[in-house]
Amino acid sequence: MRAVRHIALNVFRESIRDRVPYNLVLFAVLLIGSSFLLAQLTAGQDVKIIKDLSLAAASIFGLFIAIFIGIGLVSKEVERRSIYSLLAKPISRPQFIAGKYAGLVLTLAVNVAVMTVAMYAVLGYLTWIESPDFKASWEAPGPDPALLKAMFLIFIELMLVTALALFFSTFSSPLLSAALTFGLYVAGNFNTELRNFEHVVDSPAAAWGARVLYHVLPDLSAFDVKTQVVHGFPVAAGYLWSTAAYGAAYIAALLLAAMYIFSRRDFK
Amino acid sequence: MIKVLAACGCLAAAVTLQVWRDGAFPRRHPDIARLLYVRSPAAVGRLALGFDALAADLYWIRAIQHYGGDRLNRDQPRRYELLYPLLDLTTSLDPYFNIAYRFGAIFLSEAYPGGPGRPDHAVALLRKGISAQPRKWQYYHDIAFVHYWSLRDPVTAAGWFRRGAEQPDAPNWLMPVAAAMLTQGSDRVSARFLWHQIRDADQPWLRGRAQHALRQLDALDDIDHLDAIVASQPRPAEEPFSWSWLVRLRALRVVPVDPAGAPYELDPATGRVTVAKASPLFPLPQLMVPIR
Amino acid sequence: MFPAILIEDLTKDYPVGFWRRRHYRALDRLSLSIEAGEVFGFLGPNGAGKTTTLKLLMQLIFPTSGRAEILGRPIGHVDARRRIGYLPENPYFYDYLTAEELLTYFAQLLDVPTAARRKRVAGLLDRVGIGRERRFQLRKFSKGMIQRVGIAQALLNEPDVLFLDEPMSGLDPLGRRDVRSLILELRDQGRTVFFSSHILADAEALCGRVAVVAGGRLAAEGRLSELAEFTARGWELVVANLAPEALERLRPLATRVTEIGTGRYTLELPLTQAPERIIPEIASTGATVVSMNPVRETLEDFFIQRITEAGTGARGAMAEGEHARR
The missing domain is CATH 3.30.70.3100 (Alpha-Beta Plaits)
Structure with missing residues (x-):
């Protein structure tokens, strides 16, 4: 367990040294800049747009980190052969995978947390300066606590994408892993379409195939509650927890498969 | 090996959770699922970053799904409200997307519940097609057809048919159709001929729709025939009109069914014959009903 | 008393070719036994199977057949790794870390107690001659300095058995002399050193015994002075x-x-x-x-002679692998 922790902390340190936190600066600039511009352009809807923008940015920036660093986690070590001296230490390969994964999840957690704080800060400011008339037209309060639900599911989704990237990078080239992970990210987001397929097609074989895909592919569309939250629709706590549990089970499956493959691999 | 089994177990757990959650919390507020975020073709063009044709394909698939989903899904009221914006986006991103125009022409003008019943949208879409490809006779033909079939305006239709006939590669039957429009606006012969032309096109979607229209035309012929039979019999004294009455008189051997297999309806009070509301052919196009 | 390193019939085939999978035998039934406290030279030209052997011993690759023990335990046992050190060939370390951070990180993974860690890291860096540069990120290091850091990290846990893959490569003459004296010092402390090299002079200066591999096979084994080829x-x-x-x-x-x-x-x-x-x-x-x-005959002459004797070993091995597959 201690080895896993040390490896994880080293991944975190690597992401700091590789200037990953710069994306937070970009995020802040985007948020503050657009809130400044939007305040002049839209009538009272700037709070909604800021919410949309910050949730989307947290999701997309996180996606880039999850895919690009996630893929490098293992493949870079193997390619540059830094793994040789590491695995000669008393560490098992599953511990190595677990540590790498935990490290990137830590990076993502810090990233999402800082973004959340920045979002609430901007929303709080906008609410403070806005006139009560405008506030009456809002569907949801400015610094709405429900936004945390969306951020929470975004974080779980990013964890899942990281696990996907790690899984693919244990057996395929970085470029292919990136393509596969991104492909599954897109496919996973179209998952609801797959589920509705049986209403659209006549062929039972196609409907059955779509159903199987719906269950086997990561159901990423389930993690997207951005629109509901921004429009002030309720998101049930049960939905939140069952989706998070789904994510956890899926991640566990991916990590176990990654460990299995990685434990048998030759480093030529 | 243990790891593989454990991984499979975890995946099974994930699927179980997914199924349970889908049951407990049906996903997607219908209003949210039916949002089309960007409706401006120019904005979508910019967002597509040069992959316009690909984006057009995606919108086309969405259009088909939207139409098909609304048509087949019996649970919710059919609305088709995104059909026109989706087709408009498709054809703006790829102005040469032939089938999108033709599909739009046929289905946008189709009356509710088979379609949104918006012939004006159909014509607008086709005019866009003409501005992209002014030499394409099919677009003129389709506009003429919408005017003839849905808007019941044979004069305008004839004008468009003639303009289509003037285009290079136009088939030689377009001009006679234009003439027939002007002389005998509401005959079923022209309609049948035009639908036959559409049915012989190579698009399965259009073929199915043409098949449907041809059956409706057959139904209209049947109704004329049945109306004549009803009129030829002496009016029953105390009795309402009914098929059993006609069968008893030996004017009919059985209760007549329409080409889709549903029995025709006979209005008990007036003796008018119509297709049943439950029939797939309902409602029949208005133009071809003879004026009595 | 068991030998420090025991290798029995260790064999490794690599699949080659994309469509028609054939096997290339990189190591062919290697057997060796190295006593504790020995400095053992593992010699051979490039591509002879030296690095393959070391990677097999480190469980970076898995043998096709055969087995090996380190300190009486089968290889791959995590506990055995607590007592060994390994310097890979042309090592590479995380270039975003400083030399000091890298050694601290590895010391943590080796469970070196916190109290001893700082002292040991500083002492080793002094020993391999990394001075002020220890506070620089490794991306600024030259090949020779990386090699020195590599040697330092292999010594972090005060290992009983040391595996050094081409320890002299990338070093200037001064560096080579330092490493030689370090290896002799380790021997005097009673540690076992197993090192690979393609330079005979290194082996002569250090080794009690050597093994020579060529074309994946053991070509000769014994004391350098006893090997007739080298008199x-x-x-x-x-x-x-x-x-x-x-x-x-x-x-x-x-x-x-x-x-x-x-x-x-x-x-x-x-x-x-x-x-x-x-x-x-x-x-x-x-x-x-x-x-x-x-x-006398140089190691290079010896290799060439041996390879031709082995019927150009590698190709022979490949044909055999192919045969085995049928």
């Missing part, structure tokens, strides 16, 4: 300020005389002419002996 065939003397008449006196004793410059000659003497007797003679003429070396 001297004669002597080579370089002499300066040699007077012409003195040269004429020496000429019949030598098998060959080559003039290098004015008064400077290379004399090749047969093994029968013991240099102990000739050198005083030369000195008495007023000439000076610049250098004296034994003439």
